[in-house]
Amino acid sequence: MATTGAITTNAPTGEIPVFDSIAAFRAWRKGLARQEKTVGFVPTMGALHEGHLSLVETASKECDAVVVSIFVNPAQFAPHEDLDRYPRTFDTDYASLVSTKSCAAILLPKVSEMYPAGITLDRSQQRGAFVEVQGLSHQMEGIPRPHFFRGVATVVAKLFNIVQPDRAFFGQKDAQQCVVLRAMIRDLLMPIRMRSVPTCREADGLAMSSRNRYLTPEMREVATVLYKAISAAKEAIVKNGAQERTAILQPAYRIIEQVSQQVKAQGLPFEVRLDYLSLVDVETLSELEILGKNQAAILSGAVYIGTTRLIDNTLINTEEL
Numbered sequence: 001m002a003t004t005g006a007i008t009t010n011a012p013t014g015e016i017p018v019f020d021s022i023a024a025f026r027a028w029r030k031g032l033a034r035q036e037k038t039v040g041f042v043p044t045m046g047a048l049h050e051g052h053l054s055l056v057e058t059a060s061k062e063c064d065a066v067v068v069s070i071f072v073n074p075a076q077f078a079p080h081e082d083l084d085r086y087p088r089t090f091d092t093d094y095a096s097l098v099s100t101k102s103c104a105a106i107l108l109p110k111v112s113e114m115y116p117a118g119i120t121l122d123r124s125q126q127r128g129a130f131v132e133v134q135g136l137s138h139q140m141e142g143i144p145r146p147h148f149f150r151g152v153a154t155v156v157a158k159l160f161n162i163v164q165p166d167r168a169f170f171g172q173k174d175a176q177q178c179v180v181l182r183a184m185i186r187d188l189l190m191p192i193r194m195r196s197v198p199t200c201r202e203a204d205g206l207a208m209s210s211r212n213r214y215l216t217p218e219m220r221e222v223a224t225v226l227y228k229a230i231s232a233a234k235e236a237i238v239k240n241g242a243q244e245r246t247a248i249l250q251p252a253y254r255i256i257e258q259v260s261q262q263v264k265a266q267g268l269p270f271e272v273r274l275d276y277l278s279l280v281d282v283e284t285l286s287e288l289e290i291l292g293k294n295q296a297a298i299l300s301g302a303v304y305i306g307t308t309r310l311i312d313n314t315l316i317n318t319e320e321l
Ligand SMILES: Nc1ncnc2c1ncn2[C@@H]1O[C@H](COP(=O)(O)OP(=O)(O)OP(=O)(O)O)[C@@H](O)[C@H]1O
Pocket: 043, 044, 045, 046, 050, 051, 052, 054, 055, 169, 170, 171, 172, 173, 174, 197, 198, 199, 200, 201, 207, 208, 209, 210, 211, 212
């Protein structure tokens, strides 16, 4: 493998350069600039699945060269979250990217280079520069994860400074993340075009997610609960013309309650528990009591299947975030 740092892997050699040093990546990037090639960027935390690969594929259709970063970003995890057990599967990630034939380079930066001032998960002890997108980070995912979007915006800004992409590609599965990052790019005058790509799903509708690996087969069977709930709420809008929040969300609450009771009644060794459901305006991310006719909105939520937290959403009256 054409690496520039001390990476050891069993992956096939020589197919995609892997950079674990920012300086080496920048030298490689200069070559693309000299050739006036456009660069598409797909930031990830690894444990790649078809959702990630669809971002790479979309990027390769729109740009001359696609860079994928793999970095499990400590700053977006709270101390009680799953930073330590987050799946790290570089060898299979590498093979998946080779199979796309669309990835020009992998950036695998070290925590010490990404956070020169160091990084602790205890936010009150953090030092150094951070990026906050005010007004869009405190609601929805920002309620249970108040640290999250500051961590995401900060790391994505750093990655943009390294990669200098023309376009950056994000999945709509992380809907609020798309809205927050679009605002960051706009407000910080970053010369980058943000693109959001539809959610890839398993055959039964479950949104692909690296965290699906945490699910046991019994958990996996009921993990579609959120997709089903959100789809039922969307149906209330599209088929029944519902506009009131309660009429829209009621069918979703009902499905989650039913599945949760079912799991309990079967004596399964885990719980299905709703974290939240949300219906927000796509631009302000304000919760809606009434959905206006043709108003673009995000219907989203999070559930716990045991200790695994899954998110999902669907878009109303809009296609892109
Ligand atoms: N099912 C999917 N379809 C399309 N894009 C996706 C999908 N899942 C994740 N992505 C996108 O891939 C990028 C990297 O995401 P990440 O590495 O966190 O994967 P993930 O599956 O979302 O992981 P997690 O389980 O931690 O939420 C993000 O832009 C994310 O929105």
